[in-house]
Structures are given as structure tokens and as C-alpha cells.
Amino acid sequence: MKTARITVDSVHPTLAYAAMELKAFLEKTTSLRVAAGIPNPDYSFRLATDAVLKETSYAVRVVKAGAGATVTLAGHDEACVLHAVYAMLETCGIHFDILGAILPARLDLAALRPGEKVTTPFVRRRGIRQHINFAMDISSYPLAEALEYVCNMARMQMNHITFHSYSGQ
Numbered sequence: 001m002k003t004a005r006i007t008v009d010s011v012h013p014t015l016a017y018a019a020m021e022l023k024a025f026l027e028k029t030t031s032l033r034v035a036a037g038i039p040n041p042d043y044s045f046r047l048a049t050d051a052v053l054k055e056t057s058y059a060v061r062v063v064k065a066g067a068g069a070t071v072t073l074a075g076h077d078e079a080c081v082l083h084a085v086y087a088m089l090e091t092c093g094i095h096f097d098i099l100g101a102i103l104p105a106r107l108d109l110a111a112l113r114p115g116e117k118v119t120t121p122f123v124r125r126r127g128i129r130q131h132i133n134f135a136m137d138i139s140s141y142p143l144a145e146a147l148e149y150v151c152n153m154a155r156m157q158m159n160h161i162t163f164h165s166y167s168g169q
Helices: 013-029 078-091 143-155
Strands: 003-008 043-049 058-065 068-075 095-097 100-102 115-119 127-131 160-164
Touching: 003 013, 013 043, 013 078, 043 078, 058 078, 068 078, 078 095, 078 115, 078 143, 095 143, 100 143
Parallel strands: 003 043, 043 068, 127 160
Antiparallel strands: 058 068, 058 115, 095 100
16 A cells, blocks of 8 residues: 655644645545655655745645655745645646535546646735625525635635625624
8 A cells, every 4th residue: 555644844723734634635535545654655745835935826846756756835835835735636636616626536646747836826815705694695604614615715725705794784
């Protein structure tokens, strides 16, 4: 059985969440055994901030090692590292939608090509404007669905949400 290790360069809630998301998607779509203490894993995923990257930028850096790889998922800040995780998963076949992740039968880790791919979004603040206090908006969702909606926005590499309501509501 092939193995994978996920390491995080610093203690931060967003990086912990990014590691949790990466582990969950790897476990759903591969047969990799993912654990922190695995020596010499087939796949090594490192999550790290990199202040050299431009603001809002994130990078997927891949070094092939035999049949596996060392993958560094880096970003200018912790939110950008999370976006790097999702960008890598998209490269391997997952499609993120506001309704949830569309998973392939099997994640294509072979799609990870050696080298570095840096993404700098054209827009610093990416997201939606929610008109709230209507029967069909996020304020009417059960809490679990509203939280999943916000998570799906992050998976689509959005980083802002604006709430708008009218006077008297």
C-alpha cells in the first residue's frame, strides 16, 4: 500500500484546516494510507507560507521521487496555502462547485507534473454578495448547510463574502 505524509510548517488554524481537508480528500479518492509519522512516504505534502510570493498568490511545487512525489503547497499567507491545496486537488481531478465537491472515481496524482505552478489571482477579494433575510438566502439554511456553503466558497478559492440587508428587516 502506498503512503502519504502531510506536514505543516507552523501552527495556525487555517493551516490545520488545510491539512484536514487535504487528508479527507486523499482518503476519499485514493488508496493512500495517510499518517503524520510515516518515514519515507511515497507522497509527501508540505503546507507552508512563503512571504516571497506576491499577496494573494499561491504555488504548487512538485518534485518527483520514483513513483511518488514531494509536493509543497505554499501561499503568501495561510488562506493562500488553503487555495494551493484546492488548486492541487483540482489538477488531480476534483471539481469544486458551490453545491459541493465533484469527486472522480480515483484522484489522478500522476497529473502532478514536476516543477512549480504559481497562481496570482487578478482580483484580490474574490467572493459573493449575499442578500440576506429572504426565504431563499443563506440565512434560511440550517446551520450545517450554511457552513458547508461557506466551505464550498473557499474550495472554489474565494476569500470574501459580503452580507447585504435592507433597513427594517
